[in-house]
Amino acid sequence: MLERQIAPYGTENPAELMDSFYQIGTEMLLELRNLVTSPEERKQARTWGAVDATKMVGVSAPTFRKLQKEYNIPGIIIEEAEKNRKIKKYTLSAINSLREKAQTRYFRPEGSAPLIIAVTNLKGGVGKTETAVDLGKKIAMEGMRSLLVDLDAQGTATLVSSGRIPDLEIPYDKTITNSLMNSPKNIEEIVLKTHFDGFDIIPANLAIQDCDLMLPNDKVNNHEHLGSPFERLKAALEIIKNQYDVIIIDCGPNIGFLTLNSIIACNGMIIPIPPSMYDYSSFVMYTATLSNMFKNLPKKPLDYLRIIISKHPGSNEALQMENMMREQFGRYILSNHMCETVEVPKAANEIGTIYDVTRPRGSREAYRRALQHLNDVNMEIINNFKDIWRIQAERNSQTERSSKVEV
Numbered sequence: 162m163l164e165r166q167i168a169p170y171g172t173e174n175p176a177e178l179m180d181s182f183y184q185i186g187t188e189m190l191l192e193l194r195n196l197v198t199s200p201e202e203r204k205q206a207r208t209w210g211a212v213d214a215t216k217m218v219g220v221s222a223p224t225f226r227k228l229q230k231e232y233n234i235p236g237i238i239i240e241e242a243e244k245n246r247k248i249k250k251y252t253l254s255a256i257n258s259l260r261e262k263a264q265t266r267y268f269r270p271e272g273s274a275p276l277i278i279a280v281t282n283l284k285g286g287v288g289k290t291e292t293a294v295d296l297g298k299k300i301a302m303e304g305m306r307s308l309l310v311d312l313d314a315q316g317t318a319t320l321v322s323s324g325r326i327p328d329l330e331i332p333y334d335k336t337i338t339n340s341l342m343n344s345p346k347n348i349e350e351i352v353l354k355t356h357f358d359g360f361d362i363i364p365a366n367l368a369i370q371d372c373d374l375m376l377p378n379d380k381v382n383n384h385e386h387l388g389s390p391f392e393r394l395k396a397a398l399e400i401i402k403n404q405y406d407v408i409i410i411d412c413g414p415n416i417g418f419l420t421l422n423s424i425i426a427c428n429g430m431i432i433p434i435p436p437s438m439y440d441y442s443s444f445v446m447y448t449a450t451l452s453n454m455f456k457n458l459p460k461k462p463l464d465y466l467r468i469i470i471s472k473h474p475g476s477n478e479a480l481q482m483e484n485m486m487r488e489q490f491g492r493y494i495l496s497n498h499m500c501e502t503v504e505v506p507k508a509a510n511e512i513g514t515i516y517d518v519t520r521p522r523g524s525r526e527a528y529r530r531a532l533q534h535l536n537d538v539n540m541e542i543i544n545n546f547k548d549i550w551r552i553q554a555e556r557n558s559q560t561e562r563s564s565k566v567e568v
């Protein structure tokens with residue numbers, strides 16, 4: 162009461178107030194998380210029904226059944242209590258085994274290299290995390306291997322991909338901090354499997370802010386042993402990169418040392434920009450920063466660079482903005498855009514993304530449309546990646562052939 166009289170619109174004790182917000186907030190998050198995921202196993206493996214699984218394997222329904230019987234790859238039997246029936250569902254790992262038997266699984270060609278893609282933009286809230294997480298999942302759904310590196314201290318990608326509450330359930334030494342500050346090899350121990358087989362993550366929590374403070378400080382950044390503080394992520398990813406087809410780095414909305422490390426470590430970039438004047442102008446400013454960064458990096462080509470028009474509301478103003486951006490940035494803008502849709506926050510309320518939804522709440526049609534947009538964007542990117550790998554592999558085999566001729 163007294164507090165209200167002294168500071169009617171504020172607080173006499175911000176520290177205490179924030180602490181109570183933190184306590185209440187984390188309790189709420191835990192409760193919510195436990196409602197939608199099993200606390201022991203965090204998130205249960207994502208499964209697909211027989212029709213979707215057959216499509217994913219890329220065979221006819223009779224062939225699917227035949228393969229399943231022949232190789233004894235059972236689905237998981239799930240009881241649907243409310244409908245009083247049992248149905249079969251398939252995990253990605255079962256689907257991938259069936260793909261292998263049917264010889265429909267895609268394998269990155271020999272002679273190609275993993276892509277390391279920084280999803281970046283200086284502006285906050287443009288859809289970096291959403292883009293990064295869903296791309297990682299879709300790559301796994303296509304039978305490939307992806308790793309998401311959460312480099313944002315907010316830990317949203319970690320929460321949504323692992324079901325773990327970053328500050329409560331990710332210990333300090335299980336984030337990238339230890340790898341970047343002390344021992345790059347440690348990176349092998351911090352990779353977490355997710356509920357999508359083939360999609361792993363390196364989690365983050367508030368503690369990774371330490372990197373942005375310590376890396377620039379020569380007294381504590383361990384440069385005598387580990388060298389340049391800008392190249393730590395590159396060195397750490399070098400150790401594990403061959404276990405993946407694509408490594409996606411979810412950058413925070415800043416240009417601190419972690420973001421600089423991502424730009425140096427990556428060989429590709431995806432920049433989400435919503436079609437609005439503020440987002441556009443912020444991106445233009447970011448290009449000046451990026452240009453300076455690249456000028457300071459001797460000969461650093463990018464194998465991949467695409468802008469994704471994100472959170473497109475479909476209004477006339479947004480369409481005008483989109484047209485202008487397409488005129489200016491041409492082929493660097495993906496043909497498909499991601500629409501702004503209520504399906505994203507709906508999935509987020511259940512600590513997930515659109516790809517986690519097995520039974521849409523509300524309109525099925527609205528969910529189907531959102532999923533279609535997301536799939537179109539991600540498949541365009543994945544097909545670009547496959548093209549890059551094909552070119553790399555062809556180039557490598559040509560070089561090999563010509564060096565044999567010279568011998």
Ligand SMILES: Nc1ncnc2c1ncn2[C@@H]1O[C@H](COP(=O)(O)OP(=O)(O)OP(=O)(O)O)[C@@H](O)[C@H]1O
Binds near residue numbers: 284502
């Ligand atoms: N296609 C979409 N439709 C509707 N809402 C979206 C869409 N994509 C993202 N959002 C919402 O917009 C907000 C910001 O998205 P996201 O966290 O992906 O952005 P970000 O660029 O990673 O933000 P930050 O810079 O804070 O890390 C979130 O609340 C997210 O749920």
Ligand SMILES: [Mg+2]
Binds near residue numbers: 291313317411
């Ligand atoms: Mg983010």
